Amino acid sequence: MKLLFPRPSATALEAVALNTSGGLTGGDRLSLEIGTEPGAALTFSTQAAERAYASTGDVPAQMTTSIHLAGGSRLDWLPQETILFDRARLSRRLTVEMACDARLTLVEPVILGRVAMGERCGDVAFRDSWDIRRDGKLIYADRTRLDGDVSALLARTGAGAGAYATLVHVAPDAERHLAPLRATLPAPSGVSLLRDGVLVARLLTEDGFALRSLIVPAIERLTDGPVPKVWRL
Incomplete structure (x- = not known):
């Protein structure tokens, strides 16, 4: 991997990760550790979409x-x-340990094959595990397991879904974003205040383009600023 630092903004350091292998397949291991010092502000993104390619084994x-x-x-x-490409095998784990007065905006979008390329995920094994702790107390846990013909599975939601995202915002004033986000997220997407200071949105769309049309305004609202330039290229 490489870590790039674009020109600094007035509000936060920006870091961009680049997977120089071009993607992931069975047996690959990628590990990343991020830390902030007191009072620091960091925006962390990736230079391009991550790709989970077909694996030859389990x-x-x-x-x-x-x-x-x-x-x-x-x-x-x-x-x-x-x-996620057909026959992809991917296991992800995300853990966050944060101080009580720290702020976090987190998004993870997933595309189940590129619609414009005629791709679909007829045989996928995907595990996604999240744990967020504030002052040592678990405030959010999420487990996703997708197996088999995932494209057919999500199509049964009624949205013909080929892409989804989870967005989590942890901040003392998270509640103020609840009503504005609900007004902009069409069904079957939605947003809830799970507890004081913890806002979670699930976005479900037919493809990656439609997903971005929902994610970008949501990110800009929650972060009070534009998305990183790599998102706009």
Whole structure:
């Protein structure tokens, strides 16, 4: 991997990760650890979409991300989409340890094959595990397991879904974003305040283009600023 630093903004350091292998397949392992010092502000993104390619066996590719946020710091974790190809085997784990007054905006978009290329995910094994702790207390846990013909599975939602995302915003004033986001997210997407200071949105669309049309305004509202330039290229 490489880590790139575009020109600094007035509000936060921006870091962009690049997977120089071009994608992941069975047996690959990718690990990332991110930490902020007290009062720091960091925006972390990726240069392009991550790709989980077909695996020849049952051993999955593994991605592990560990995040530590010190007091008064802020992280906007904004990787671009993960594209799952047919016969992909991928296991991801994300853990966050944050101080009580830290702020976090986190999004993970997933595309189930590229519609414009006629791709579909008829045989996929995908595991996604998230744990977020604030002052050592678990405040959000998420487990996703997709097996088999995932394209057919999500098509049964009624949206003909080929892409989805989870967006989590942890901040003392998270509640103020609830009503505005609900007004802009069409069904079957939705957003809820799970507990004080923890806002979670699920976005479900027919393809990656439609997904971005929902994600970008949501990110800009939650972060009070534009998405990273890599998202706009």
